[in-house]
Structure formats: C-alpha cells, structure tokens
Amino acid sequence: MALAWKRPFPAKWKTQLFEGGTGATYAFRAAKGTVWRGVPGSYDFPAWCDGETAMMRLGKKVPPKGDALIYFTEARDTPLAFTPPVDILKATLGRPMSEEMMDPAGRKLRTHHRRGGDGVHRACTCGYTEAIEAVFKLREEAGKKAFIADALDEMTFFVRMHLERIAEYQQFAADMTKDLRSRAQTSPELKPFLDNLEQLVQQIPQECEEQKENMKSLDHAADLVRQTMALTSKSDPDNL
Numbered sequence: 001m002a003l004a005w006k007r008p009f010p011a012k013w014k015t016q017l018f019e020g021g022t023g024a025t026y027a028f029r030a031a032k033g034t035v036w037r038g039v040p041g042s043y044d045f046p047a048w049c050d051g052e053t054a055m056m057r058l059g060k061k062v063p064p065k066g067d068a069l070i071y072f073t074e075a076r077d078t079p080l081a082f083t084p085p086v087d088i089l090k091a092t093l094g095r096p097m098s099e100e101m102m103d104p105a106g107r108k109l110r111t112h113h114r115r116g117g118d119g120v121h122r123a124c125t126c127g128y129t130e131a132i133e134a135v136f137k138l139r140e141e142a143g144k145k146a147f148i149a150d151a152l153d154e155m156t157f158f159v160r161m162h163l164e165r166i167a168e169y170q171q172f173a174a175d176m177t178k179d180l181r182s183r184a185q186t187s188p189e190l191k192p193f194l195d196n197l198e199q200l201v202q203q204i205p206q207e208c209e210e211q212k213e214n215m216k217s218l219d220h221a222a223d224l225v226r227q228t229m230a231l232t233s234k235s236d237p238d239n240l
Contacts, residue, residue: 003054009082011072013054015047017062028054028070038124112161114154124158132228136240145232152225159221166208166215173204 007013013028020040029048032055036042044057058064075084090098113124128151135144177198184194208215231239 005054006052007049009079010077012074012076013072015068015070018065019062112158125155128155139235141232142235148232156221169204173201176201
C-alpha cells in the first residue's frame with residue numbers, strides 16, 4: 001500500500017515495526033525486495049520508496065499493529081539545506097564525545113557466517129543440515145566428502161560466533177548491573193529508575209539460564225563433526 005506521507009527530501013528514513021512480536025527497525029529501501037531472517041524466514045521487505053512515495057507491505061510476519069513513526073537521524077544524499085540530527089550532535093558536542101555516544105566502532109556488521117555483507121549461504125546450521133541430508137539420501141556421501149567437510153566447517157563457525165555473542169551479552173549484563181548498582185548508591189534519588197533498568201538487564205542472564213540446555217558447546221559440535229565425517233568413509237544405506 002502507498003502511504004499518504006511522501007518523502008520530503010532524500011535521507012535515511014526509518015520506521016519501527018513488529019516482527020514476530022519483537023520491535024525491529026527498518027530503513028526504507030530504494031526499491032521493493034525481499035529479506036531473510038532467522039526464524040521468520042524469507043518475506044517481502046516491509047518498507048521502501050517508489051520515487052517520493054513511501055510504500056509498506058505488512059502481513060503475518062510483520063503485522064499492521066499500532067502507529068508507525070517515520071523519521072531520519074542520518075543523511076543519505078540529503079541536500080545541504082537540511083541538517084540531520086547526527087550532524088547537529090557532532091557540531092554541538094564535538095567529534096570525541098559524539099563518536100563515543102554513537103559508537104561507530106560498535107556499528108559494524110555482526111555476522112554469524114563467513115560471507116559477511118554478501119549474505120547468508122544457506123540458512124547456517126539448518127540449511128547445511130538439509131544439504132548434507134540430501135547427499136546421504138542419494139548415497140553420494142563418499143564421493144562428496146569434501147562438500148560435507150566444508151558444510152560442517154561452516155556450521156561450526158556459525159556455532160562459534162553464536163557462543164562468542166552469548167558470552168559478550170553476558171559480560172555486558174554483568175558490567176551494566178555493576179554500574180547501575182554503583183549509581184544507585186551515589187544517587188539514591190534515582191534508585192527506583194535504576195532498579196527498573198536492572199530488572200531489564202537481568203533478563204539476559206535469566207534467558208541464558210533457561211536456554212542453557214539448548215546452547216551446546218564447541219566440543220559437542222566437534223563430536224558431531226567427527227561422527228558425520230566417519231560416515232563418509234563409505235556409502236552405506238544405514239548412514240542416513
């Protein structure tokens with residue numbers, strides 16, 4: 001559907017929508033297209049511009065729910081007559097302080113696969129499992145040993161990146177909790193607000209504890225790799 005709102009000038013226009021019950025930020029694309037995400041899978045990207053007209057495609061995976069605020073903070077081919085909020089921040093606070101707030105070093109692509117910005121090759125563990133299964137169904141595992149080894153290597157890399165991210169979140173939660181408690185002691189008038197923030201932060205270790213049984217170790221992954229590669233020594237109907 002076309003929105004009544006039209007883009008007044010070029011910029012990095014964004015909005016926030018719900019994807020499977022979780023709030024997600026979407027930057028309006030230059031044209032209609034698709035997107036793939038883990039769990040929801042592939043679907044039409046929900047926000048793009050057709051010339052100056054803003055378009056949206058909502059559905060089951062990104063449902064129409066509530067109001068959508070469309071805004072911009074950064075420039076993208078923006079005329080000099082318009083000053084983006086990010087540029088105002090830089091001019092007001094100076095580069096050292098503004099960069100600390102915007103964290104350009106942390107705004108890097110965080111990938112769980114080796115292809116980086118080129119996109120996901122298959123769906124990481126899920127897609128490679130299906131690809132390996134297809135080889136075994138055709139009883140071609142002995143002849144395609146190299147393919148299976150490469151697929152298993154990609155899957156192990158994916159798991160390792162996940163485990164590193166989980167550890168990073170755990171450390172963030174621990175550091176943030178320590179900081180919030182310290183601030184509550186020095187600024188008791190802020191304690192109710194800081195206690196509420198701490199409850200939010202504690203959701204990270206709580207969720208990790210609840211999902212502990214599902215988060216396998218690299219040793220577990222390595223054992224599965226050894227078992228799978230052992231089956232490629234010869235073609236056998238029992239391998240599948």
